[in-house]
Amino acid sequence: MAISEKTIAKLRILADAAKYDASCASSGSTKRDSRGGKGVGSVEGMGICHAYAPDGRCISLLKVLLTNSCIFDCAYCISRASSNVERARFTPAEVADLTVEFYKRNYIEGLFLSSGIIRSPDYTMEQIVEVARLLREVHDFRGYVHLKTIPEASPELIEAAGRHADRVSINVELPTKGSLKKLAPEKDRDGIEGAMAKMRANIDAFKADKTRRAKKPRFAPGGQSTQMIVGADGENDAEILTTATDLYGKHRLRRVYYSAYSPIPDAKPGMPVNRPPLIREHRLYQADWLTRFYGFKRDEIISVMDGGMLDLAADPKLMWALKNQGFFPIDVNSATKEQLLRIPGIGTKGVQKILAARRYGRLRYDDLSRVAASVKKIRPFVTTPDWRPTSLLDSGALEARMRQPAEQQDLFAA
Structure with missing residues:
Protein backbone atom coordinates (compact mmCIF):
# COMPACT_ATOMS: atom_id res chain seq x y z
CA MET A 1 0.00 0.00 0.00
CA PRO A 277 23.10 21.22 29.41
CA LEU A 278 22.51 17.69 28.16
CA ILE A 279 25.26 16.50 30.48
CA ARG A 280 22.94 17.31 33.39
CA GLU A 281 20.36 14.93 31.96
CA HIS A 282 23.12 12.34 31.58
CA ARG A 283 24.31 12.76 35.19
CA LEU A 284 20.74 12.22 36.43
CA TYR A 285 20.57 8.96 34.51
CA GLN A 286 23.88 7.90 36.05
CA ALA A 287 22.60 8.71 39.56
CA ASP A 288 19.37 6.86 38.77
CA TRP A 289 21.35 3.79 37.68
CA LEU A 290 23.45 3.87 40.85
CA THR A 291 20.36 3.71 43.07
CA ARG A 292 18.69 0.99 40.99
CA PHE A 293 21.50 -1.34 39.96
CA TYR A 294 24.62 -0.54 42.01
CA GLY A 295 23.33 -0.63 45.57
CA PHE A 296 23.73 3.07 46.32
CA LYS A 297 21.22 4.78 48.58
CA ARG A 298 19.63 8.04 47.48
CA ASP A 299 21.19 9.91 50.39
CA GLU A 300 24.65 8.69 49.40
CA ILE A 301 24.25 10.35 46.01
CA ILE A 302 22.76 13.52 47.45
CA SER A 303 25.60 13.74 49.97
CA VAL A 304 28.17 14.30 47.19
CA MET A 305 26.13 17.03 45.49
CA ASP A 306 27.18 20.66 45.67
CA GLY A 307 24.14 22.77 46.59
CA GLY A 308 21.82 19.94 45.54
CA MET A 309 23.34 19.69 42.05
CA LEU A 310 25.33 16.84 40.52
CA ASP A 311 28.84 17.67 39.37
CA LEU A 312 28.81 18.07 35.57
CA ALA A 313 32.52 17.32 35.25
CA ALA A 314 32.55 13.93 36.99
CA ASP A 315 30.12 11.05 37.30
CA PRO A 316 28.44 10.61 40.70
CA LYS A 317 30.12 7.26 41.40
CA LEU A 318 33.54 8.86 41.06
CA MET A 319 32.48 11.75 43.27
CA TRP A 320 31.34 9.29 45.95
CA ALA A 321 34.67 7.44 45.73
CA LEU A 322 36.68 10.64 46.10
CA LYS A 323 34.67 11.62 49.18
CA ASN A 324 34.87 8.13 50.73
CA GLN A 325 38.54 7.35 50.32
CA GLY A 326 38.62 5.04 53.32
CA PHE A 327 36.57 2.51 51.37
CA PHE A 328 39.45 1.97 48.92
CA PRO A 329 41.57 0.33 47.59
CA ILE A 330 39.53 -2.85 47.03
CA ASP A 331 41.07 -6.28 46.49
CA VAL A 332 39.37 -7.52 43.30
CA ASN A 333 40.05 -11.14 44.29
CA SER A 334 38.26 -11.08 47.64
CA ALA A 335 35.76 -8.23 47.45
CA THR A 336 32.03 -8.90 47.53
CA LYS A 337 29.80 -8.08 44.58
CA GLU A 338 28.48 -5.06 46.48
CA GLN A 339 32.00 -3.75 47.04
CA LEU A 340 33.03 -4.28 43.41
CA LEU A 341 30.01 -2.30 42.21
CA ARG A 342 31.41 0.74 44.04
CA ILE A 343 34.61 0.88 41.98
CA PRO A 344 34.58 3.80 39.50
CA GLY A 345 35.05 2.60 35.92
CA ILE A 346 33.53 -0.86 36.37
CA GLY A 347 29.92 -1.52 35.39
CA THR A 348 27.57 -4.36 36.26
CA LYS A 349 28.84 -6.50 33.38
CA GLY A 350 32.43 -5.95 34.45
CA VAL A 351 31.59 -7.06 37.98
CA GLN A 352 29.98 -10.23 36.63
CA LYS A 353 33.13 -10.93 34.61
CA ILE A 354 35.31 -10.53 37.70
CA LEU A 355 33.13 -12.88 39.74
CA ALA A 356 33.13 -15.45 36.94
CA ALA A 357 36.91 -15.22 36.34
CA ARG A 358 37.70 -15.63 40.05
CA ARG A 359 36.39 -19.19 39.93
CA TYR A 360 39.38 -20.20 37.81
CA GLY A 361 42.18 -18.34 39.57
CA ARG A 362 43.38 -15.09 41.03
CA LEU A 363 43.18 -12.02 38.81
CA ARG A 364 46.32 -10.05 38.13
CA TYR A 365 46.70 -6.45 36.95
CA ASP A 366 46.80 -7.34 33.26
CA ASP A 367 43.52 -9.23 33.63
CA LEU A 368 41.69 -6.01 34.54
CA SER A 369 41.76 -4.89 30.91
CA ARG A 370 39.21 -7.61 30.18
CA VAL A 371 36.68 -6.26 32.69
CA ALA A 372 37.07 -2.49 32.44
CA ALA A 373 37.09 -0.09 29.52
CA SER A 374 39.96 1.82 31.12
CA VAL A 375 42.42 0.16 33.49
CA LYS A 376 43.99 3.55 34.09
CA LYS A 377 40.70 4.81 35.51
CA ILE A 378 40.17 1.99 37.97
CA ARG A 379 43.73 1.30 39.14
CA PRO A 380 43.76 3.94 41.94
CA PHE A 381 40.85 2.06 43.54
CA VAL A 382 41.92 -1.61 43.34
CA THR A 383 44.60 -4.05 44.36
CA THR A 384 45.76 -7.32 42.77
CA PRO A 385 48.67 -9.66 43.70
CA ASP A 386 50.96 -7.59 41.46
CA TRP A 387 49.43 -4.13 41.88
CA ARG A 388 48.78 -1.73 44.72
CA PRO A 389 48.28 2.05 44.41
CA THR A 390 51.45 3.86 45.44
CA SER A 391 49.60 6.49 47.46
CA LEU A 392 46.27 7.09 49.14
CA LEU A 393 43.45 8.85 47.33
CA ASP A 394 43.96 12.05 49.24
CA SER A 395 45.68 14.18 46.64
CA GLY A 396 43.90 16.84 44.65
CA ALA A 397 45.98 15.72 41.67
CA LEU A 398 44.01 12.47 41.41
CA GLU A 399 40.69 14.27 41.35
CA ALA A 400 41.95 16.75 38.77
CA ARG A 401 43.29 13.95 36.60
CA MET A 402 40.05 11.96 36.66
CA ARG A 403 37.72 14.88 36.13
CA GLN A 404 37.32 16.60 32.81
CA PRO A 405 35.35 19.57 31.50
CA ALA A 406 31.71 18.66 30.96
CA GLU A 407 31.79 19.73 27.33
CA GLN A 408 34.53 17.17 26.61
CA GLN A 409 32.68 14.23 28.08
CA ASP A 410 31.07 11.49 26.04
CA LEU A 411 27.39 11.52 26.97
CA PHE A 412 27.02 7.91 25.98
CA ALA A 413 30.01 6.48 27.83
CA ALA A 414 29.26 3.42 29.95
Whole structure:
Protein backbone atom coordinates (compact mmCIF):
# COMPACT_ATOMS: atom_id res chain seq x y z
CA MET A 1 0.00 0.00 0.00
CA ALA A 2 1.37 3.40 -0.98
CA ILE A 3 1.46 6.02 1.76
CA SER A 4 -0.36 9.17 0.62
CA GLU A 5 1.22 12.61 0.59
CA LYS A 6 -1.47 13.75 3.03
CA THR A 7 -0.47 11.03 5.51
CA ILE A 8 3.22 11.89 5.09
CA ALA A 9 2.46 15.56 5.78
CA LYS A 10 0.64 14.62 8.99
CA LEU A 11 3.42 12.27 9.98
CA ARG A 12 6.01 14.99 9.52
CA ILE A 13 4.18 17.24 11.99
CA LEU A 14 3.15 14.61 14.53
CA ALA A 15 6.45 12.72 14.57
CA ASP A 16 8.28 16.00 15.17
CA ALA A 17 5.96 16.91 18.05
CA ALA A 18 6.51 13.45 19.60
CA LYS A 19 10.27 13.91 19.84
CA TYR A 20 9.85 15.87 23.10
CA ASP A 21 8.77 12.71 24.90
CA ALA A 22 11.91 11.06 26.25
CA SER A 23 10.32 7.65 26.77
CA CYS A 24 12.34 6.34 23.86
CA ALA A 25 15.45 7.90 22.37
CA SER A 26 14.56 9.41 19.03
CA SER A 27 16.83 8.68 16.11
CA GLY A 28 14.69 10.79 13.84
CA SER A 29 15.88 14.23 14.86
CA THR A 30 19.14 15.89 15.69
CA LYS A 31 17.89 18.10 18.53
CA ARG A 32 14.84 18.85 20.67
CA ASP A 33 14.56 22.58 20.02
CA SER A 34 11.86 23.80 17.68
CA ARG A 35 12.36 27.54 17.79
CA GLY A 36 12.62 29.01 14.32
CA GLY A 37 10.34 28.73 11.32
CA LYS A 38 6.92 27.42 12.29
CA GLY A 39 8.30 25.37 15.14
CA VAL A 40 8.56 22.14 13.18
CA GLY A 41 12.10 20.79 13.31
CA SER A 42 13.93 17.98 11.58
CA VAL A 43 12.05 14.74 11.06
CA GLU A 44 14.76 12.76 9.34
CA GLY A 45 13.82 9.12 9.79
CA MET A 46 10.11 10.01 9.96
CA GLY A 47 9.71 9.54 13.70
CA ILE A 48 11.66 6.31 14.10
CA CYS A 49 13.04 5.91 17.62
CA HIS A 50 14.85 3.21 19.54
CA ALA A 51 13.62 1.63 22.76
CA TYR A 52 14.11 -1.57 24.72
CA ALA A 53 11.54 -4.35 24.78
CA PRO A 54 10.72 -6.19 28.04
CA ASP A 55 13.16 -8.96 27.03
CA GLY A 56 16.01 -6.43 26.64
CA ARG A 57 16.08 -6.24 22.84
CA CYS A 58 16.75 -2.85 21.27
CA ILE A 59 13.90 -2.23 18.84
CA SER A 60 12.84 0.47 16.39
CA LEU A 61 9.49 2.14 17.00
CA LEU A 62 7.26 4.54 15.13
CA LYS A 63 7.08 7.41 17.63
CA VAL A 64 4.13 9.67 16.90
CA LEU A 65 1.27 11.67 18.39
CA LEU A 66 -2.33 10.97 17.56
CA THR A 67 -2.72 14.75 17.48
CA ASN A 68 -0.72 17.79 18.55
CA SER A 69 -3.89 19.75 19.32
CA CYS A 70 -4.55 20.12 23.03
CA ILE A 71 -7.09 21.74 25.32
CA PHE A 72 -4.48 21.98 28.11
CA ASP A 73 -2.04 24.89 28.25
CA CYS A 74 1.06 23.46 29.95
CA ALA A 75 3.76 26.12 29.75
CA TYR A 76 6.56 23.67 28.85
CA CYS A 77 4.70 21.92 26.01
CA ILE A 78 4.96 22.83 22.33
CA SER A 79 1.47 21.38 21.75
CA ARG A 80 -0.21 23.52 24.42
CA ALA A 81 -3.49 25.25 23.55
CA SER A 82 -1.90 28.70 23.14
CA SER A 83 1.06 27.52 21.04
CA ASN A 84 1.32 28.91 17.51
CA VAL A 85 2.26 25.71 15.69
CA GLU A 86 0.81 23.86 12.73
CA ARG A 87 -1.73 21.30 13.93
CA ALA A 88 -2.55 17.86 12.60
CA ARG A 89 -4.56 14.83 13.63
CA PHE A 90 -4.61 11.16 12.73
CA THR A 91 -7.64 8.92 13.04
CA PRO A 92 -7.06 5.68 14.96
CA ALA A 93 -7.37 3.74 11.70
CA GLU A 94 -4.68 5.89 10.06
CA VAL A 95 -2.19 5.26 12.87
CA ALA A 96 -2.93 1.52 12.85
CA ASP A 97 -2.58 1.29 9.06
CA LEU A 98 0.63 3.34 9.08
CA THR A 99 2.12 1.16 11.82
CA VAL A 100 1.32 -2.05 9.94
CA GLU A 101 2.64 -0.62 6.67
CA PHE A 102 5.94 0.45 8.27
CA TYR A 103 6.17 -2.92 10.01
CA LYS A 104 5.73 -4.77 6.72
CA ARG A 105 8.48 -2.66 5.17
CA ASN A 106 10.76 -3.62 8.07
CA TYR A 107 11.17 0.03 9.11
CA ILE A 108 9.89 -0.62 12.65
CA GLU A 109 9.14 -3.33 15.17
CA GLY A 110 6.46 -1.47 17.09
CA LEU A 111 4.65 1.73 17.99
CA PHE A 112 5.06 4.45 20.62
CA LEU A 113 1.85 6.49 20.74
CA SER A 114 1.03 9.63 22.69
CA SER A 115 -1.37 12.51 22.09
CA GLY A 116 -2.46 15.98 22.99
CA ILE A 117 -5.81 16.18 24.80
CA ILE A 118 -8.78 16.78 22.48
CA ARG A 119 -12.37 17.27 23.69
CA SER A 120 -11.68 15.53 27.00
CA PRO A 121 -9.20 13.12 28.61
CA ASP A 122 -11.68 10.24 28.24
CA TYR A 123 -12.34 10.93 24.56
CA THR A 124 -8.61 11.11 23.83
CA MET A 125 -7.87 7.95 25.80
CA GLU A 126 -10.62 6.14 23.89
CA GLN A 127 -8.91 7.11 20.63
CA ILE A 128 -5.51 5.91 21.85
CA VAL A 129 -6.96 2.59 23.04
CA GLU A 130 -8.77 2.19 19.73
CA VAL A 131 -5.45 2.35 17.87
CA ALA A 132 -4.10 -0.49 20.01
CA ARG A 133 -7.32 -2.49 19.66
CA LEU A 134 -7.24 -2.20 15.87
CA LEU A 135 -3.63 -3.33 15.81
CA ARG A 136 -4.16 -6.34 18.07
CA GLU A 137 -7.64 -7.50 17.08
CA VAL A 138 -8.05 -6.41 13.46
CA HIS A 139 -4.49 -6.55 12.11
CA ASP A 140 -3.32 -9.31 14.49
CA PHE A 141 -0.25 -7.16 15.15
CA ARG A 142 2.26 -8.95 17.38
CA GLY A 143 4.83 -6.15 17.54
CA TYR A 144 5.70 -3.96 20.50
CA VAL A 145 3.18 -1.27 21.57
CA HIS A 146 3.89 1.47 24.12
CA LEU A 147 0.94 3.72 24.98
CA LYS A 148 1.21 7.03 26.79
CA THR A 149 -1.86 7.09 29.00
CA ILE A 150 -3.74 10.11 30.31
CA PRO A 151 -4.04 10.12 34.11
CA GLU A 152 -7.18 12.28 34.02
CA ALA A 153 -8.98 9.57 32.00
CA SER A 154 -11.22 6.99 33.65
CA PRO A 155 -9.54 3.98 35.29
CA GLU A 156 -11.43 1.66 32.92
CA LEU A 157 -9.80 3.27 29.87
CA ILE A 158 -6.32 3.20 31.42
CA GLU A 159 -6.88 -0.47 32.26
CA ALA A 160 -7.93 -1.13 28.66
CA ALA A 161 -4.64 0.41 27.51
CA GLY A 162 -2.76 -2.08 29.69
CA ARG A 163 -4.58 -5.02 28.11
CA HIS A 164 -3.34 -4.08 24.63
CA ALA A 165 0.07 -2.53 25.31
CA ASP A 166 3.44 -4.06 26.11
CA ARG A 167 4.28 -1.01 28.21
CA VAL A 168 2.33 2.01 29.41
CA SER A 169 3.56 5.31 30.74
CA ILE A 170 1.89 7.95 32.88
CA ASN A 171 3.92 11.15 32.94
CA VAL A 172 4.53 12.84 36.27
CA GLU A 173 5.78 15.78 34.12
CA LEU A 174 7.64 17.83 36.76
CA PRO A 175 9.54 16.93 39.94
CA THR A 176 7.39 18.80 42.47
CA LYS A 177 3.73 19.55 43.07
CA GLY A 178 4.55 23.26 43.17
CA SER A 179 6.05 23.29 39.69
CA LEU A 180 3.20 21.23 38.26
CA LYS A 181 0.63 23.64 39.71
CA LYS A 182 2.58 26.61 38.37
CA LEU A 183 3.33 25.35 34.84
CA ALA A 184 0.50 22.86 34.22
CA PRO A 185 -2.46 24.01 36.31
CA GLU A 186 -4.93 21.61 34.62
CA LYS A 187 -2.92 18.64 35.90
CA ASP A 188 -2.93 17.23 39.41
CA ARG A 189 -0.03 15.36 40.99
CA ASP A 190 -2.23 13.33 43.30
CA GLY A 191 -4.37 12.28 40.32
CA ILE A 192 -1.27 11.27 38.35
CA GLU A 193 0.05 9.15 41.19
CA GLY A 194 -3.40 7.70 41.74
CA ALA A 195 -3.43 6.49 38.14
CA MET A 196 0.06 5.04 38.62
CA ALA A 197 -1.10 3.20 41.73
CA LYS A 198 -4.09 1.70 39.90
CA MET A 199 -1.85 0.60 37.04
CA ARG A 200 0.56 -1.01 39.49
CA ALA A 201 -2.34 -2.85 41.14
CA ASN A 202 -3.51 -4.17 37.77
CA ILE A 203 0.01 -5.29 36.81
CA ASP A 204 0.49 -6.98 40.20
CA ALA A 205 -2.89 -8.72 39.92
CA PHE A 206 -1.99 -10.08 36.51
CA LYS A 207 1.35 -11.41 37.77
CA ALA A 208 -0.31 -12.95 40.82
CA ASP A 209 -2.89 -14.81 38.71
CA LYS A 210 -1.68 -18.41 38.96
CA THR A 211 -4.59 -19.95 37.07
CA ARG A 212 -3.58 -22.18 34.21
CA ARG A 213 -5.32 -21.04 31.09
CA ALA A 214 -4.67 -22.03 27.51
CA LYS A 215 -4.36 -18.36 26.61
CA LYS A 216 -3.77 -16.22 29.67
CA PRO A 217 -4.63 -12.56 28.96
CA ARG A 218 -1.65 -10.22 28.92
CA PHE A 219 -1.41 -6.96 30.83
CA ALA A 220 1.41 -4.45 30.25
CA PRO A 221 4.18 -7.07 30.55
CA GLY A 222 6.78 -4.31 30.19
CA GLY A 223 5.38 -2.47 33.22
CA GLN A 224 4.96 1.29 33.44
CA SER A 225 7.31 4.24 33.11
CA THR A 226 7.18 8.00 33.52
CA GLN A 227 8.96 11.18 32.44
CA MET A 228 10.21 14.24 34.31
CA ILE A 229 11.16 17.47 32.57
CA VAL A 230 14.45 18.88 33.85
CA GLY A 231 15.17 22.60 33.88
CA ALA A 232 11.69 24.01 33.19
CA ASP A 233 11.52 25.37 36.74
CA GLY A 234 14.00 25.79 39.57
CA GLU A 235 14.21 22.28 41.07
CA ASN A 236 17.69 21.01 41.83
CA ASP A 237 19.00 17.51 41.15
CA ALA A 238 18.46 16.39 44.75
CA GLU A 239 14.73 17.13 44.44
CA ILE A 240 14.55 15.35 41.09
CA LEU A 241 16.34 12.26 42.38
CA THR A 242 14.20 12.23 45.52
CA THR A 243 11.01 12.25 43.44
CA ALA A 244 12.33 9.52 41.15
CA THR A 245 13.33 7.15 43.96
CA ASP A 246 9.98 7.73 45.68
CA LEU A 247 8.14 6.84 42.45
CA TYR A 248 10.22 3.71 41.97
CA GLY A 249 9.43 2.62 45.49
CA LYS A 250 5.71 3.38 45.51
CA HIS A 251 4.74 2.33 41.99
CA ARG A 252 7.48 -0.10 40.93
CA LEU A 253 8.17 1.86 37.78
CA ARG A 254 10.40 0.20 35.21
CA ARG A 255 11.98 3.49 34.25
CA VAL A 256 11.99 7.20 34.99
CA TYR A 257 13.01 9.20 31.94
CA TYR A 258 14.66 12.58 32.37
CA SER A 259 14.09 15.09 29.59
CA ALA A 260 16.05 18.34 29.48
CA TYR A 261 13.60 21.18 28.90
CA SER A 262 13.50 22.24 25.26
CA PRO A 263 12.88 25.91 24.46
CA ILE A 264 9.73 26.22 22.40
CA PRO A 265 8.28 28.84 20.05
CA ASP A 266 6.01 31.48 21.55
CA ALA A 267 7.03 30.45 25.04
CA LYS A 268 5.09 31.86 27.94
CA PRO A 269 6.71 34.67 29.96
CA GLY A 270 9.13 33.35 32.55
CA MET A 271 10.04 30.14 30.75
CA PRO A 272 13.79 29.49 30.23
CA VAL A 273 15.20 30.74 26.94
CA ASN A 274 18.06 28.21 27.03
CA ARG A 275 17.90 24.49 27.63
CA PRO A 276 19.91 22.98 30.49
CA PRO A 277 23.10 21.22 29.41
CA LEU A 278 22.51 17.69 28.16
CA ILE A 279 25.26 16.50 30.48
CA ARG A 280 22.94 17.31 33.39
CA GLU A 281 20.36 14.93 31.96
CA HIS A 282 23.12 12.34 31.58
CA ARG A 283 24.31 12.76 35.19
CA LEU A 284 20.74 12.22 36.43
CA TYR A 285 20.57 8.96 34.51
CA GLN A 286 23.88 7.90 36.05
CA ALA A 287 22.60 8.71 39.56
CA ASP A 288 19.37 6.86 38.77
CA TRP A 289 21.35 3.79 37.68
CA LEU A 290 23.45 3.87 40.85
CA THR A 291 20.36 3.71 43.07
CA ARG A 292 18.69 0.99 40.99
CA PHE A 293 21.50 -1.34 39.96
CA TYR A 294 24.62 -0.54 42.01
CA GLY A 295 23.33 -0.63 45.57
CA PHE A 296 23.73 3.07 46.32
CA LYS A 297 21.22 4.78 48.58
CA ARG A 298 19.63 8.04 47.48
CA ASP A 299 21.19 9.91 50.39
CA GLU A 300 24.65 8.69 49.40
CA ILE A 301 24.25 10.35 46.01
CA ILE A 302 22.76 13.52 47.45
CA SER A 303 25.60 13.74 49.97
CA VAL A 304 28.17 14.30 47.19
CA MET A 305 26.13 17.03 45.49
CA ASP A 306 27.18 20.66 45.67
CA GLY A 307 24.14 22.77 46.59
CA GLY A 308 21.82 19.94 45.54
CA MET A 309 23.34 19.69 42.05
CA LEU A 310 25.33 16.84 40.52
CA ASP A 311 28.84 17.67 39.37
CA LEU A 312 28.81 18.07 35.57
CA ALA A 313 32.52 17.32 35.25
CA ALA A 314 32.55 13.93 36.99
CA ASP A 315 30.12 11.05 37.30
CA PRO A 316 28.44 10.61 40.70
CA LYS A 317 30.12 7.26 41.40
CA LEU A 318 33.54 8.86 41.06
CA MET A 319 32.48 11.75 43.27
CA TRP A 320 31.34 9.29 45.95
CA ALA A 321 34.67 7.44 45.73
CA LEU A 322 36.68 10.64 46.10
CA LYS A 323 34.67 11.62 49.18
CA ASN A 324 34.87 8.13 50.73
CA GLN A 325 38.54 7.35 50.32
CA GLY A 326 38.62 5.04 53.32
CA PHE A 327 36.57 2.51 51.37
CA PHE A 328 39.45 1.97 48.92
CA PRO A 329 41.57 0.33 47.59
CA ILE A 330 39.53 -2.85 47.03
CA ASP A 331 41.07 -6.28 46.49
CA VAL A 332 39.37 -7.52 43.30
CA ASN A 333 40.05 -11.14 44.29
CA SER A 334 38.26 -11.08 47.64
CA ALA A 335 35.76 -8.23 47.45
CA THR A 336 32.03 -8.90 47.53
CA LYS A 337 29.80 -8.08 44.58
CA GLU A 338 28.48 -5.06 46.48
CA GLN A 339 32.00 -3.75 47.04
CA LEU A 340 33.03 -4.28 43.41
CA LEU A 341 30.01 -2.30 42.21
CA ARG A 342 31.41 0.74 44.04
CA ILE A 343 34.61 0.88 41.98
CA PRO A 344 34.58 3.80 39.50
CA GLY A 345 35.05 2.60 35.92
CA ILE A 346 33.53 -0.86 36.37
CA GLY A 347 29.92 -1.52 35.39
CA THR A 348 27.57 -4.36 36.26
CA LYS A 349 28.84 -6.50 33.38
CA GLY A 350 32.43 -5.95 34.45
CA VAL A 351 31.59 -7.06 37.98
CA GLN A 352 29.98 -10.23 36.63
CA LYS A 353 33.13 -10.93 34.61
CA ILE A 354 35.31 -10.53 37.70
CA LEU A 355 33.13 -12.88 39.74
CA ALA A 356 33.13 -15.45 36.94
CA ALA A 357 36.91 -15.22 36.34
CA ARG A 358 37.70 -15.63 40.05
CA ARG A 359 36.39 -19.19 39.93
CA TYR A 360 39.38 -20.20 37.81
CA GLY A 361 42.18 -18.34 39.57
CA ARG A 362 43.38 -15.09 41.03
CA LEU A 363 43.18 -12.02 38.81
CA ARG A 364 46.32 -10.05 38.13
CA TYR A 365 46.70 -6.45 36.95
CA ASP A 366 46.80 -7.34 33.26
CA ASP A 367 43.52 -9.23 33.63
CA LEU A 368 41.69 -6.01 34.54
CA SER A 369 41.76 -4.89 30.91
CA ARG A 370 39.21 -7.61 30.18
CA VAL A 371 36.68 -6.26 32.69
CA ALA A 372 37.07 -2.49 32.44
CA ALA A 373 37.09 -0.09 29.52
CA SER A 374 39.96 1.82 31.12
CA VAL A 375 42.42 0.16 33.49
CA LYS A 376 43.99 3.55 34.09
CA LYS A 377 40.70 4.81 35.51
CA ILE A 378 40.17 1.99 37.97
CA ARG A 379 43.73 1.30 39.14
CA PRO A 380 43.76 3.94 41.94
CA PHE A 381 40.85 2.06 43.54
CA VAL A 382 41.92 -1.61 43.34
CA THR A 383 44.60 -4.05 44.36
CA THR A 384 45.76 -7.32 42.77
CA PRO A 385 48.67 -9.66 43.70
CA ASP A 386 50.96 -7.59 41.46
CA TRP A 387 49.43 -4.13 41.88
CA ARG A 388 48.78 -1.73 44.72
CA PRO A 389 48.28 2.05 44.41
CA THR A 390 51.45 3.86 45.44
CA SER A 391 49.60 6.49 47.46
CA LEU A 392 46.27 7.09 49.14
CA LEU A 393 43.45 8.85 47.33
CA ASP A 394 43.96 12.05 49.24
CA SER A 395 45.68 14.18 46.64
CA GLY A 396 43.90 16.84 44.65
CA ALA A 397 45.98 15.72 41.67
CA LEU A 398 44.01 12.47 41.41
CA GLU A 399 40.69 14.27 41.35
CA ALA A 400 41.95 16.75 38.77
CA ARG A 401 43.29 13.95 36.60
CA MET A 402 40.05 11.96 36.66
CA ARG A 403 37.72 14.88 36.13
CA GLN A 404 37.32 16.60 32.81
CA PRO A 405 35.35 19.57 31.50
CA ALA A 406 31.71 18.66 30.96
CA GLU A 407 31.79 19.73 27.33
CA GLN A 408 34.53 17.17 26.61
CA GLN A 409 32.68 14.23 28.08
CA ASP A 410 31.07 11.49 26.04
CA LEU A 411 27.39 11.52 26.97
CA PHE A 412 27.02 7.91 25.98
CA ALA A 413 30.01 6.48 27.83
CA ALA A 414 29.26 3.42 29.95
